[in-house]
Amino acid sequence: MHSQKFAQHPVQLPEGVRLIQNKHGREFLQIDHPAVSARIAMEGAHITHCQPAGQGPLLWMSASEPELPGKTIRGGIPLCWPWFSDTRSGPAHGIARISPWQLTAVSSDAERVSVRMRLAHSLIEQALPGEKWKLDVEFVLGSDLMVTLITRNMGEERQALSQALHSYLPVSNIDQVVVQGLESCAYLDQLTGHLQIQQGPVRFTAETDRIYFNHSGDVRLIDANKQVISVHRKGSDSVVVWNPWIEKSLRLSHFASDDYRHMLCIEAANAGPDARVLEPGETHRLTTRITRGAADSSVV
């Protein structure tokens, strides 16, 4: 990878932050700050790596990161917008993750780096004729990771919005993972289409694809290595929990046959019954904050 000037991102970059390009021309914002190292792909405003100083990585990333521009990235946090999954015709999970974004501001202090990016409204209108949106994303990276997707309805009609911050979290072994915080919560099982109620903590023994709804509390992933990753959300009354398990893994791009063992998606969302309708002029902010800590030994 090498640094270079990028005319389309006319922002001042603080020390420790640089734009780089791989040999195929794919652009990334590379952050090497005393508090955190991270990388964000300009296509998709897709964070692929975030490791606070002295901690393990907060995100899982496929070892076979696609090098060519235009290929979706498996891992990190794909931005699903303005629809989740295949709830509208067009690309799965919407247009944001496959569109080129612009940097609009980057700043840092001793403890964190903040990055703001925008998806140009002309690109949105071209992809979604008749729709008028303003879309920004903000990353705050330090001892934890906070991502906020900010959507404004710029049109004169109400516009439907469903979305997710599709966070791939690393786990040492999916067989031994426990997810807490969703006990007694209702969910839509996307594999069967049925509504269910969560009994106890979530454990994984098969493909899992669920939208938990009417829920805004924290969700805790407790790993067998006694590490905890917590997902805190704002502007989100639904959370997607996804692991493709064995058979579906074989059909996924950039996913090795045993990768399902080492990742779990816990996604701050506005999906399923939590899909929104934005009034003209209304702004909606969807936030996830991902933190890492040690488990109290009684919970593992």
Ligand SMILES: O=P(O)(O)OC[C@H]1O[C@@H](O)[C@H](O)[C@@H](O)[C@@H]1O
């Ligand atoms: O392979 P993609 O398009 O990145 O999607 C991965 C998964 O994303 C999850 O959020 C969905 O709930 C799953 O249904 C989907 O399979």
